[in-house]
Amino acid sequence: MHSFPGADDPASQQRLYFHAVAAAADYVVEHHAGRVLVLPQTLEDLRAGRLVQAQINHQDALLVLEDDLAPSQLQELYAGCSLVLGTRMHANILAMCVNTPVVAIGYQPKTAGIMSDLRLGEWVVPIEELDDLLRIVRDAWLAADELRQVLPAKIAALRSEATARAADLRAMLDARDA
Numbered sequence: 001m002h003s004f005p006g007a008d009d010p011a012s013q014q015r016l017y018f019h020a021v022a023a024a025a026d027y028v029v030e031h032h033a034g035r036v037l038v039l040p041q042t043l044e045d046l047r048a049g050r051l052v053q054a055q056i057n058h059q060d061a062l063l064v065l066e067d068d069l070a071p072s073q074l075q076e077l078y079a080g081c082s083l084v085l086g087t088r089m090h091a092n093i094l095a096m097c098v099n100t101p102v103v104a105i106g107y108q109p110k111t112a113g114i115m116s117d118l119r120l121g122e123w124v125v126p127i128e129e130l131d132d133l134l135r136i137v138r139d140a141w142l143a144a145d146e147l148r149q150v151l152p153a154k155i156a157a158l159r160s161e162a163t164a165r166a167a168d169l170r171a172m173l174d175a176r177d178a
Contacts, residue, residue: 004127013128018048020130021105022055024085024137029058032141034082036062039074041088083144085137087127089114097155101147103140105133118154120147 004013028034036056038049049064056062069077071094078084078091079098086092087105093114095102102120106112107127115124123140125133140147 007128016130017105017127018051018055020133021052021085023134024103025052025056025062026058027134027137028083028141029056029061031138032082034061037077037081038062038064039069039077039091040064040066041091045088083137083141096151099148099151101140101144101151103133103137105130118158120154123147 004010004017007013025036028036038045038052040046040049046064046066053059053062053064065077074091075094075098078095078100081095081100084092084095084100084102085105086095086102087107089104089108089111092102092104092111096118102123104111104115104124105127106115106124112121112124112126115121123136125136
């Protein structure tokens with residue numbers, strides 16, 4: 001639950017955020033007979049999930065999971081999802097690592113940066129500009145099969161780059177210590 005510290009009216013921005021997320025959840029339920037699972041990573045996320053549940057038209061189709069899960073357990077759940085709408089970038093990364101398409105709500109620049117590095121920038125919605133969220137969720141749902149085909153190569157390339165950077169860092173540290 002982002003507090004919108006730079007906004008003129010943070011409370012209004014929060015209401016818009018919850019309304020946009022609830023509309024996306026309703027879309028999935030109404031148009032794809034889907035169920036919505038909220039996987040909080042913090043107590044703040046748990047409160048946010050409950051607020052979204054209170055706003056959707058199909059409250060019985062939304063489950064807010066309250067368990068404290070390990071990353072591997074989260075990935076197992078994300079692997080069973082058709083699409084993840086995530087505000088926490090760690091959740092988005094875990095989902096993409098198990099080949100689940102993501103629409104990322106960017107509340108920090110790192111979200112757009114990571115998604116851009118993966119050549120998935122079109123699936124990011126800045127948290128201050130949620131008017132397009134429902135359209136992007138609809139588009140991502142339609143493109144989900146295609147995204148599942150390209151995600152493994154994108155994740156493998158990013159892992160390879162991270163491994164190379166780690167090796168470079170180790171070499172610099174070793175040279176410094178020598």
